[in-house]
Amino acid sequence: xxxxxxxxxxxxxxxxxxxxxxxxxxxxxxxxxxxxxxxxxxxxxxxxxxxxxxxxxxxxxxxxxxxxxxxxxxxxxxxxxxxxxxxxxxxxxxxxxxxxxxxxxxxxxxxxxxxxxxxxxxxxxxxxxxxxxxxxxxxxxxxxxxxxxxxxxxxxxxxxxxxxxxxxxxxxxxxxxxxxxxxxxxxxxxxxxxxxxxxxxxxxxxxxxxxxxxxxxxxxxxxxxxxxxxxxxxxxxxxxxxxxxxxxxxxxxxxxxxxxxxxxxxxxxxxxxxxxxxxxxxxxxxxxxxxxxxxxxxxxxxxxxxxxxxxxxxxxxxxxxxxxxxxxxxxxxx
DNA sequence: CTAGGATCCTGTCAGC
DNA sequence: TGCTGACAGGATCCTA
Numbered sequence: 001x002x003x004x005x006x007x008x009x010x011x012x013x014x015x016x017x018x019x020x021x022x023x024x025x026x027x028x029x030x031x032x033x034x035x036x037x038x039x040x041x042x043x044x045x046x047x048x049x050x051x052x053x054x055x056x057x058x059x060x061x062x063x064x065x066x067x068x069x070x071x072x073x074x075x076x077x078x079x080x081x082x083x084x085x086x087x088x089x090x091x092x093x094x095x096x097x098x099x100x101x102x103x104x105x106x107x108x109x110x111x112x113x114x115x116x117x118x119x120x121x122x123x124x125x126x127x128x129x130x131x132x133x134x135x136x137x138x139x140x141x142x143x144x145x146x147x148x149x150x151x152x153x154x155x156x157x158x159x160x161x162x163x164x165x166x167x168x169x170x171x172x173x174x175x176x177x178x179x180x181x182x183x184x185x186x187x188x189x190x191x192x193x194x195x196x197x198x199x200x201x202x203x204x205x206x207x208x209x210x211x212x213x214x215x216x217x218x219x220x221x222x223x224x225x226x227x228x229x230x231x232x233x234x235x236x237x238x239x240x241x242x243x244x245x246x247x248x249x250x251x252x253x254x255x256x257x258x259x260x261x262x263x264x265x266x267x268x269x270x271x272x273x274x275x276x277x278x279x280x281x282x283x284x285x286x287x288x289x290x291x292x293x294x295x296x297x298x299x300x301x302x303x304x305x306x307x308x309x310x311x312x313x314x315x316x317x318x319x320x321x322x323x324x325x326x327x328x329x330x331x332x333x334x
Numbered sequence: 335c336t337a338g339g340a341t342c343c344t345g346t347c348a349g350c
Numbered sequence: 351t352g353c354t355g356a357c358a359g360g361a362t363c364c365t366a
Contacts, residue, residue: 117360171343214335
C-alpha cells in the first residue's frame with residue numbers, strides 16, 4: 001500500500017530530523033523484520049550518525065556514517081569500543097581536535113534500507129510531546145497516532161536526543177536491512193529496480209522503453225518494479241484512469257499518445273499525492289480519518305467499485321488484472 | 335517472455 | 351452473536 005508518494009513523504013519528514021542524530025540503541029522485536037540482523041550489526045549500528053535520508057522507488061535509504069562524534073581520544077575510544085551497544089555516546093559537540101585523534105574504526109559507511117511493503121509504517125516520536133509536528137507515514141491505521149510500541153511494532157531505534165523511530169508492520173512483509181554503502185548496488189532489490197518516474201528529464205519515450213514491447217498488460221508492467229520504480233496497485237489504477245487507458249491493454253498496443261498521457265498521469269498522481277500527504281498529514285490525524293480519508297483524498301477509482309465514475313457517471317468496476325484487484329471505468333478507459 | 339498460482343502475514347468483513 | 355473463510359496485496363519464487 002505505501003508506494004512511492006508515501007515513501008517520499010516519509011523521506012522528507014525524516015530528512016528534516018534525522019541527519020546529525022546518533023543511533024543510541026536498537027531494539028528488534030521481530031527478528032524477521034530486520035534481515036540479517038545479528039550482534040555484529042547491532043554493534044555496528046549503535047553510535048553511527050545519520051547523514052541523509054534518500055529514496056529509490058518504494059525503498060527508503062537511511063545513510064549512516066561514523067560521525068564526527070565517533071572521533072575520540074584514544075583512551076576513551078578503547079574503553080567505549082569494548083562496550084559498544086551499551087554505552088551512551090557523547091553528543092556531536094564533543095568531537096575531535098585534529099592531531100590528537102584516533103578515530104573509532106567502523107568498517108564502512110552503511111545504509112539502512114527500509115521497505116514498508118504492504119502495511120509498514122515509520123513513526124517518529126519526539127521526547128518532548130508538546131512538539132506537535134506530526135512525523136510518520138506508511139500504511140494508514142491507528143498505530144500512526146496511538147501509544148507506541150504496540151502489537152504491530154517490530155523495530156525501535158533510540159536516538160541521542162531521546163526521540164524514537166518506530167517501525168510498525170502488521171503483516172510483517174516489510175523489512176529493515178543494513179548494507180555497507182559501497183555494496184549498496186549489490187542489494188537484490190535495488191540492483192534490478194527500474195527508472196524513477198519522477199526523475200528530471202524522464203520522457204514518454206523513456207516510459208515506453210521501460211515498460212517494454214512485450215505482450216504484458218500495461219497494468220502488470222506498471223506494477224513491475226524492475227520495469228518502473230515506485231508504482232503500486234493504487235497509483236497504477238489511478239494513473240490508468242486519468243490516462244483513460246484500459247489496464248488490460250498490452251503495452252505493445254500503446255501509441256505514443258497513450259504513453260504521453262500515461263506519463264503525464266503518473267506524474268500528476270504521484271506529485272499530487274506527495275503534496276497532499278505532506279500538507280494534510282496533521283489534519284488527517286486530527287480527523288482520525290485514517291484509511292477512509294486517505295483513499296477518499298487521493299483516489300478516483302481505487303476501492304470505488306460500484307460508485308459513479310467522476311467523468312461519465314458509469315459505475316466503476318473491479319476486475320482482476322495481473323493477479324491484482326483492478327478498478328477502472330469500462331466506458332472511459334479504452 | 336508471460337501468465338498464473340502459491341507464499342509470507344494478520345486484520346477485516348461478508349455470509350451463514 | 352460468533353464462527354469460518356475469503357480477501358487484501360509487494361515482492362519472490364515456482365510451474366506451465
